[in-house]
Amino acid sequence: MKTRTFVLKSEEPAEELNEKVLSLEKYKAELNEAQLEAVTTTEGAVLVVAGAGTGKTKTLTYRVGYLVESGVPASEILLLTFTRRAAQEMLMRAAAICDARCDHIQGGTFHSFAHRLLRQYATRIGLVENFTVLDQDDAEDTVDIVRTALGFNKKDKRFPKKHTLGKIISTAINKQMPIELVLAEAYPHFKQFAGEVEHVSAAYRDYKRANGLLDYDDLLTELRDLFLNHPDLGDQISSSLRYVMVDEYQDTNLVQAELVRQFSSVHGNVMAVGDDAQSIYAFRGANYRNILDFPKQYSDCKLIKLEENYRSTEKILNLTNFVINQAKEKFTKHLFTRRVVETDYPAIVSAPDERFQSRFIAQRILELREEGVPLREMAVLMRNSRDSFGLELELRKRNIPFVKYGGQKIVEAAHIKDYLSYLKLLYNPKDVISWNRVLQLMEGVGPKTAQEVIEWVKTSPTPFKIESANVSPKYMASLKRLGKLLSTLSDKDLSLGQIAEAVLQYYLPILRERYYEDYPKREKDIENFMTIVANYQAIDGLLADLALEPIDLSAIETKHAHHDESPMVLSTIHSAKGLEWHTVFLINMLDGILPSKYAIADSQSLDEELRLMYVALTRAKNLLYISYPIVTRQRGYDDYMSNPSRFLQKLPEDLYERIRLIEERRMPGKLPAPKKRLKGKKTAPEEQETDKIDPGDLPF
Numbered sequence: 001m002k003t004r005t006f007v008l009k010s011e012e013p014a015e016e017l018n019e020k021v022l023s024l025e026k027y028k029a030e031l032n033e034a035q036l037e038a039v040t041t042t043e044g045a046v047l048v049v050a051g052a053g054t055g056k057t058k059t060l061t062y063r064v065g066y067l068v069e070s071g072v073p074a075s076e077i078l079l080l081t082f083t084r085r086a087a088q089e090m091l092m093r094a095a096a097i098c099d100a101r102c103d104h105i106q107g108g109t110f111h112s113f114a115h116r117l118l119r120q121y122a123t124r125i126g127l128v129e130n131f132t133v134l135d136q137d138d139a140e141d142t143v144d145i146v147r148t149a150l151g152f153n154k155k156d157k158r159f160p161k162k163h164t165l166g167k168i169i170s171t172a173i174n175k176q177m178p179i180e181l182v183l184a185e186a187y188p189h190f191k192q193f194a195g196e197v198e199h200v201s202a203a204y205r206d207y208k209r210a211n212g213l214l215d216y217d218d219l220l221t222e223l224r225d226l227f228l229n230h231p232d233l234g235d236q237i238s239s240s241l242r243y244v245m246v247d248e249y250q251d252t253n254l255v256q257a258e259l260v261r262q263f264s265s266v267h268g269n270v271m272a273v274g275d276d277a278q279s280i281y282a283f284r285g286a287n288y289r290n291i292l293d294f295p296k297q298y299s300d301c302k303l304i305k306l307e308e309n310y311r312s313t314e315k316i317l318n319l320t321n322f323v324i325n326q327a328k329e330k331f332t333k334h335l336f337t338r339r340v341v342e343t344d345y346p347a348i349v350s351a352p353d354e355r356f357q358s359r360f361i362a363q364r365i366l367e368l369r370e371e372g373v374p375l376r377e378m379a380v381l382m383r384n385s386r387d388s389f390g391l392e393l394e395l396r397k398r399n400i401p402f403v404k405y406g407g408q409k410i411v412e413a414a415h416i417k418d419y420l421s422y423l424k425l426l427y428n429p430k431d432v433i434s435w436n437r438v439l440q441l442m443e444g445v446g447p448k449t450a451q452e453v454i455e456w457v458k459t460s461p462t463p464f465k466i467e468s469a470n471v472s473p474k475y476m477a478s479l480k481r482l483g484k485l486l487s488t489l490s491d492k493d494l495s496l497g498q499i500a501e502a503v504l505q506y507y508l509p510i511l512r513e514r515y516y517e518d519y520p521k522r523e524k525d526i527e528n529f530m531t532i533v534a535n536y537q538a539i540d541g542l543l544a545d546l547a548l549e550p551i552d553l554s555a556i557e558t559k560h561a562h563h564d565e566s567p568m569v570l571s572t573i574h575s576a577k578g579l580e581w582h583t584v585f586l587i588n589m590l591d592g593i594l595p596s597k598y599a600i601a602d603s604q605s606l607d608e609e610l611r612l613m614y615v616a617l618t619r620a621k622n623l624l625y626i627s628y629p630i631v632t633r634q635r636g637y638d639d640y641m642s643n644p645s646r647f648l649q650k651l652p653e654d655l656y657e658r659i660r661l662i663e664e665r666r667m668p669g670k671l672p673a674p675k676k677r678l679k680g681k682k683t684a685p686e687e688q689e690t691d692k693i694d695p696g697d698l699p700f
Contacts, residue, residue, distance in 0.1 A: 174285025
């Protein structure tokens with residue numbers, strides 16, 4: 001028999017809106033008309049389409065404050081975001097409006113909130129209480145264990161490797177597609193293995209369940225299944241969530257959209273905030289249609305558009321509005337600003353080659369710094385992380401400090417993974433992936449011996465007594481030493497700091513031996529990492545945060561480096577989303593890069609590439625430079641002429657200026673003239689280069 005919950009509304013109007021407490025004038029003074037409407041529309045379904053730089057975070061923050069000041073208990077408000085940083089910023093700003101009452105608001109990222117609920121209800125839904133959350137690398141290693149056990153590593157024809165298998169399985173889950181269809185769309189060269197990949201996927205699922213493991217996708221699907229298979233628990237959760245708010249709704253996948261429906265199923269008060277023009281995560285399974293179809297999926301949905309931009313100049317907005325208007329499917333909107341700033345037009349820079357492009361950027365950065373723009377207010381954005389290697393050399397040559405985002409995550413570094421494996425075992429002694437890693441750190445221990453020990457661990461009531469495993473005596477001393485470390489740390493009542501230090505002292509000799517070529521750098525990484533550990537009270541919190549939202553290794557390195565001033569930023573466009581700078585350089589705007597060569601044949605993919613360009617352009621507050629090299633080089637090939645991005649070729653000439661680069665001429669025997677940027681002036685694309693310096697030229 002099916003049962004559903006019916007909520008009786010309070011008989012006291014004060015529960016709905018306590019106008020005695022609330023001063024609406026305070027909100028009117030701080031918000032524009034559209035923002036105020038979004039903040040004060042509390043009941044039912046609301047979609048807020050918030051253009052770039054239109055105060056989305058402020059609007060969400062004030063809505064939280066408005067609800068709390070209206071008498072809504074903070075614990076009945078759910079705020080979901082896509083990064084922990086965004087959630088913390090909103091709650092900190094909300095606290096400034098309504099003090100410590102905001103401390104009890106529920107939420108965070110989808111995955112962290114799901115993780116919290118699954119921990120709470122683990123035993124009720126058939127999970128072990130101390131399940132381990134696998135990061136991407138560990139998940140791929142687990143897939144590889146299953147792949148090998150099934151014998152697919154010995155196939156005559158090339159079977160997908162662990163990384164590809166992991167992506168196929170994850171895509172099938174996030175897009176809710178059969179594996180056969182995923183292969184047909186994205187991996188046609190592996191279509192013949194559809195049955196085998198299905199077999200691996202099923203075995204991977206069973207292996208995780210048997211060993212108390214959950215990967216990133218499982219956190220969402222297990223919670224979805226809780227709602228489907230345990231309606232009593234689902235009603236209990238959704239009844240406690242009176243108001244649901246979701247940030248960056250355009251980035252949700254199908255499972256996340258379903259969870260939002262479940263969270264709001266009892267009270268029906270849900271606000272989705274996002275920008276269809278910034279939907280750029282299809283490769284992770286994000287479904288662009290979630291935000292477009294939101295008004296159809298929720299009855300009587302109210303649509304509110306935020307269009308007043310507080311970030312960029314009018315000249316930049318004119319360019320970005322034109323770019324996004326080329327998208328085929330969208331919510332129509334026109335960003336405008338009241339900012340009055342005298343500044344240059346966005347500039348398109350065609351450089352002779354990649355070295356000229358790098359020289360231009362480095363020189364312009366130094367000029368802007370001399371003009372008073374701090375390095376931290378400048379960023380270079382790129383489609384792919386590898387696109388900045390040449391520029392990095394130029395910046396180092398000129399002693400320009402920088403930090404790079406979008407590179408290796410700290411938990412992906414081998415030595416950090418080694419270190420964390422010991423902590424993971426202390427949290428979950430049956431974590432076979434971590435056992436496999438720490439055992440093979442011992443001299444002479446390979447996969448076969450490690451597997452023998454693991455099989456013993458899986459059935460032993462005292463897994464840390466590993467010297468009892470039936471293995472060769474030559475490993476006994478090492479096994480005893482490891483077992484003693486783990487037993488001692490698990491038995492004693494120690495703080496996380498004490499545990500972390502003991503593990504470090506055990507691991508350092510292994511680090512120096514195993515990574516002897518560059519161990520000083522790796523040792524420094526671990527020292528820096530220990531400052532992160534110091535922020536936590538317990539192992540489970542540390543491991544959960546690192547698995548759910550890992551930190552860029554380069555960001556950690558930069559934080560602890562000593563610079564005279566804060567560094568400038570190099571970032572992939574995806575990693576720059578939500579950020580802003582005074583000056584932005586968008587490099588390598590070439591056909592085949594942006595748009596990607598893989599997207600050119602498909603109109604939907606091409607639209608996403610257009611949105612990616614739009615995200616990059618809208619990061620700029622005052623100055624915007626878009627550059628591309630005329631001649632490029634691919635590894636193993638000679639130089640070749642490249643084509644500027646097709647997106648640039650459609651831009652009206654009155655929206656930008658062109659900059660041509662020429663070498664500064666130095667007369668023999670004379671001192672060089674000081675470098676000076678002359679006032680930019682738009683020049684026609686077909687204009688021929690001359691020997692004299694025109695106002696649109698930049699001398700080197």
